[in-house]
Amino acid sequence: MQFFNEIIGIISKYWQMLLKGLGYTMLIALVGTLVGLVIGLLTGVLRTIPKSKNTFLRILQKIMNFIIAVYVEIFRGTPMMVQAMVIFWGYALLAGGNTLPVIGAGLFIVSINTGAYMAEIVRGGIMSIDKGQFEGAHAIGMNHFQTMFYVVLPQAIRNILPSVANEFIINIKDTSVLNVIGVAELYYNAYMIQTMNYKIFQTYVIVSVMYFAMTFTVSRLLRLLEKAMNGKNSYVVLGSQSDPAAEIRVKEAE
């Protein structure tokens, strides 16, 4: 019983700090995932541009693909915690001691880190789309960007949604590493609380429940989004041979 009383005690005393931490964690994870996805989509479109016939453009394309590859490998290949330190203190060194605002730095770091993973996820998503979809679009005169934007990416995004959900959930948990640069997210605040009350176990039990609440909610919400993107499984046939005004509802067998 004492345990529960302690839990309730911590919550009633520090609820504002805990909620604030949760808010920042959610904000950074959400923005990081969305910006990361945009980076991923952008690199996906750029990397699939067909080889140009023009020599100059072809060289430019090669350089661009090289830069994207370097970006992906470096940000996938080093820990986000280390990236946070390098970027935060690297900036401070260059700016003569001025530091970045910590929340801004946190948003930036999670975004570009996620972008590197998303680049690969989107690439996989684009590869999963049948070649015929590209050809169908090209055959009516659509260019690469139109084909990507209207035909390929909408389908690719639907296919990669489970992986995007993965990234989102990983981000909710991994923003905790930003405590090294002093971002007041949930883990950082929990650490602060724990140094004040010395109730380490109780504090982290509360925090783990809060993390789980966030990840579980996100996971369910994205499942709903997936369902919505599948579209309706019924359609209306307008008119029939005998009665042009008829509307026939057809439902797909599942």
Add this chain to the structure above:
Amino acid sequence: MADTVFEIRNLVKNFGSNEVLKGISATVKKGEVISVIGASGSGKSTFLRCLNLLEQPTSGSIEFEGNDILGKGFNVEAYRAKVGMVFQSFNLFNNMNVLKNCVLGQMKVLKRSKKEAEEVAMKYLSVVGMSAYVNARPAQLSGGQKQRVAIARALSMNPEVLLFDEPTSALDPEMVGEVLSVMRDLSKTGLTMITVTHEMQFAREVSSRVLFMDGGVIAEDALPEVIFTSPKEARTREFLTRVLEKRA
């Protein structure tokens, strides 16, 4: 010369060291309905895909209405809008309903207004008998219905030429008829059509000219009655005997 649509000279296409087209020359005139027949692997589809540049020819030249389509700075997108293509695997956009499939290209490539594009789309969906299904998604249609929508999508661009790449090969036998009858009707409208097909009866009855391809070249280029009754080439005869016997 004004009525020449395609002037193809010595077209060669290699895939790596594999020479698929070994020098194809042909002229296509406006309003012609051409069937391309031949065994699998003879290069029929590759030939057709070279015509709208889904495959880049290795060498040779293709002129469309007097313009070199392989030249530098040639506007491929504008050209493809004029030369429609219908695929064996339909290639309808899976993320859109039937109407949007027929509207997208018109709005994005031809810059038609939504209203105009929808009117044109409805017109051609009626032509192929699919106007009742505007709300359906490709996954909800049968193969024959999909192919008819694909034909409507191509027609909605008001192309000058329509290329058909084995349009009935992926269909159940009972659905072949509905697609062929749409194509038969189209052939009477004056539209220039080039069809790669295994439907010998269709080639014989509908086309104004038949190209028989064998081993990457056009082995015989003649009127359908000549090809099907008294072909000059021994290999044409062999192919037809083989194919027609299988049917019988």
